[in-house]
Amino acid sequence: MELFGNLGLGFSVALAGTNILYCLVGVILGTLIGVLPGIGPVATIAMLLPATFVLPPVSALIMLAGIYYGAQYGGSTTAILVNLPGEVSSVVTCLDGYQMARQGNAGKALAIAALGSFFAGSVATFLIAAFAPPLAELALKFGPADYFSLMVLGLIAAVVLAHGSLIKAVAMIVLxxxxxxxxxxxxxxxxxxxxxxxxxxxxxxxxxxxMGVFGFGEIIRNLDAGGTKREIFTRRVTGLMPTWSDVKQATPAIIRGTMLGSFLGILPGGGPVLGSFSAYTLEKKLSKDPSRFGKGAIEGVAAPESANNAAAQTSFIPLLTLGIPSNPVMALMIGAMIIHGIQPGPQIMTANPELFWGMIASMWVGNLLLVVLNLPMIGIWVKLLTVPYRFLYPAILIFCCIGVYSISNAWMDVLLAAGFGFVGYLFGKLDCEAAPLLLGFVLGPMMEENLRRALLLSRGDPAVFVTRPISATLLVLSVALVAIVLAPAVRRKREEAFVEES
Amino acid sequence: MKLAIGNSRDFWSGVMFAAAGSLFTGIAVTYKLGTAARMGPGYFPFYLGLLLTVLGIAIAVVSLKGEGPSGDTFHWAPLFWVLASIALFGVMLKLTGVLFAGMALVIGSSLGSGEFKLREVLWLALGLTVFCAAVFVGGLKLPIPMCPGFEAFEQFRLCRI
Structure with a gap:
């Protein structure tokens, strides 16, 4: 049972004194920014990168990962109590979570969200441990042409999952x-x-x-939306324990959400947002009485919350095995690894086993910490939400500015970030989603390098991309994805899905 | 700034992509292009830029007949105050240290909120700056100057962290 031996190594790393502390710091920070609307894990991780220079690589990555999945927990709290998505991935949780809160069941909704997330987190941790090694082995057989095709598939998947117009998402990737x-x-x-x-x-x-596109651009957009009025449940949140019938109702939804989320997280370009949207739609379809949804159905909270947490974690699989980021947060994790002198890719598992398994085990530990901490700390988060935005955003700005300067001690970077802030604001005004841009940005140099090598080896013959079996399979998958999305029926559905839920 | 051509959001994004694409391609021709087997530095950006230009034109052309959401208003005030204070922070940081630059950033960016109250903002600026200086420079020892680099300031103990 090599798996258990590996997990044992992982837990010995994750539970070591300082690492569990950094995991705790990570998940608390993650919850904090998850609760606060207007600042997400991308900006936070970018902000904290320089602060992790002084840490050993394992501790740094454990903390940064904690921020990411912690944010998924925090997002649900805001969605349920304030009807505002703290994170994009909890948009659908607002629909039923807030209704539950209005009916006096806020405690139950929060508890189900937390327990569902914990279950999903545990399953996803196990999935990573089980599937990462064989995938990494497969990845070692990849040549430059295969890598290039894999990146094409990843970018196409990112386009398919973008919210708005397809062609604009393609253009954002190319940019x-x-x-x-x-x-x-x-x-x-x-x-x-x-x-x-x-x-x-x-x-x-x-x-x-x-920082510019996701942090500054977002802040300016929030400011011109005016002081957003929030209706907050300041009443004491009581009745945390769900009843037996609640549990019975929510369990199948949690299991389905976990499965769906785990699968969508692995796909390059997938992630928590898609996971939660699809899980909600699936529950609504399967329900005997779909009209309950939107009026406080417990499945409508359980499924998407489990799905987004599962997806947040399984999205580490392509990063750890192939060295390819599936979403902007993973792109930053690549940055973090490189800063710490670790080359992301299939060789991590053999070259740095304690880092690899330590990080995986820390995810389970972090999820446990989140359940234990989150429910008692809800009071604090609620209070935090009453802080007016005019105090909050200068604070976010100063943290971001110090962060962006310290990454390489360059004042030019701060000016660049301001420039990208303008670009980010412009993208928002023009309905251009920024996530594909960031993915393209990270993959740009890797794609050029692999294209170059592939064509150098084949002496300029592009047929190499279709004659190598791995590459050909990946390209066929990409074409199939495009075909599916362009098929009239799916296209209409996709548009409906995004309109209905956004 | 109201934009009113067809589906103007799409129209202007098309224009933006086409302009960016042509810029990249235009510059790429000044580098060596090379061949597919031996790519020069200009090869990949040249074709990517071309692709982006074509995509941009397509987006703009399609938008002319579409009836999508119309353009959104630009709010220049928050845009200006936030970005200008960030830029100012970047320029000031090395010259004056984090204490002054931080104050400038908080006060300047607060002007963009539309509910500026001087007293409130001054306290906020002071609190945030001291907190950041204590945590990032004092605690985490990030190599950021605390005070202005003039000799006059070096007599303060605080500045020698």
Missing amino acids: GLLIGLIGTDVNSGVARYTFGMPELIDGVGIGPIA
């Missing part, structure tokens, strides 16, 4: 790829698109882009 190429070309040493600025020779950092 991201191009921005990723800024800086010195590794093969020829030519400085590309630097406009003579020495600061750009190493390329644009992921910090300024993530």
Whole structure:
């Protein structure tokens, strides 16, 4: 039972004194930013990257991962109590969670969300432990052409899952790829698109882009929406324990949500948002009485909350086995690994087993911490939500600015981030979703490198992408994905799904 | 800024993509393109830029007949105050240290909220700046200057962290 031996190693790392402390810090921070609308895990992780320089790599990655899945827990609290999604992935939780709260069942809704998330987190941890090693083994057989096709598949999946127009999402990816190429070309040493600025020779950092587009752009958009009025349940949250019949009703939904979320999280381009949306739709379809949904159905909270947590965790699988990020947070995790001198990819498991298994085990530990901590701390989170936005956003700004400066001690990065803040605001106004851009940005240099190598090996013959079996399979999958999305029936459904729930 | 051409959000995003694509392609031709087997530094960006331009034009053309959501108003005030204070922070940080730069950032960005109250904002600026200085510079020892780099300030113990 190698699996248990590996998990044992993982737990010995995750439970070591300082690591469990950083895990705790991570999940608390994650919950905090999950609760607060207007700041997400992308900006937070980018902000904290420099603060992790002083930590050993394992502790740093455990903490950053904790922020990510902690945010999924926190998001549900805001959704249920305030009817505002703290995170995008909890948009659907608002529908039934808030109704439950209005009917006096806030405690039950919160408890089911937390327990469902814990169950999902545990299953997802096990799935990562079970499926990562064989996948990593497969990944070792990948040549440059295969990697290129895999990235194509990932980017296409990202497009399919984007909310708005398909063609705009494709354009955002291409723009991201191009921005990723800024800086010195590794093969020829030519400085590309630097406009003579020495600061750009190493390329644009992921910090300024993530912070500018996701942090600053979002803040400005919130400001022009005006002081958002919030109706908060300041009444004491009571009756935390769900009754037996609640549990019986929610359990199948939790299991289905977990399965669906885990699967969607593994897909490149997938993640918590898609997981929660699909899980909600599935529950509504399967329900004997769909009209209960939107009026406080407990399944409507249980399924999406389990799904988003499961997906948040399984999205680590492509990162840890292939070195390919499936969403913007994973892109930042790649950045974090590189900063700590770890090359993401299939070799992590053999080169750094204690890091790999420690991180996986820490996810289960973190989920346990979240359940234990979250329910008693709800009072604090509620109080936090009463802080007016005019106090909150300067605080977020100053943390972000210090963070973006410290990544490489460059004041130019702060100015770049401001520039990307404008771009992010513009994207919002033009209905262009930013997540595909960030994915393209991270994959740009990797794609160029693998394309180059693949074509160099084949002496310029593009047939190499269809003659290699792995590459051909991946490309067929990509084409199938595009075909499915463009099929008229699915297309209508997809548009409906996003309209109905956004 | 109201935009009113067809589905103007799509129209202007198309224009934006096309402009960015042409810019990248235009510059790529000044680098060596090379061949598929031996790509020069310009090869990949040249074709990507071309692709982006075509996509942009397609988005803009399709939008002309569509009836999607119309353009949204730009709110210049928060945009200006937030971004200008971030830029100011970037410029000030090395010259004046985190204490002054942080105050400037908080006060400046607060002007964008539309509910600016001087007393409140001053307390907020003071509190946040001291907190950040204590945690990031004092505690985590990030290499950020605390005070202005002038000799006059070096006599304060606080500045020698």
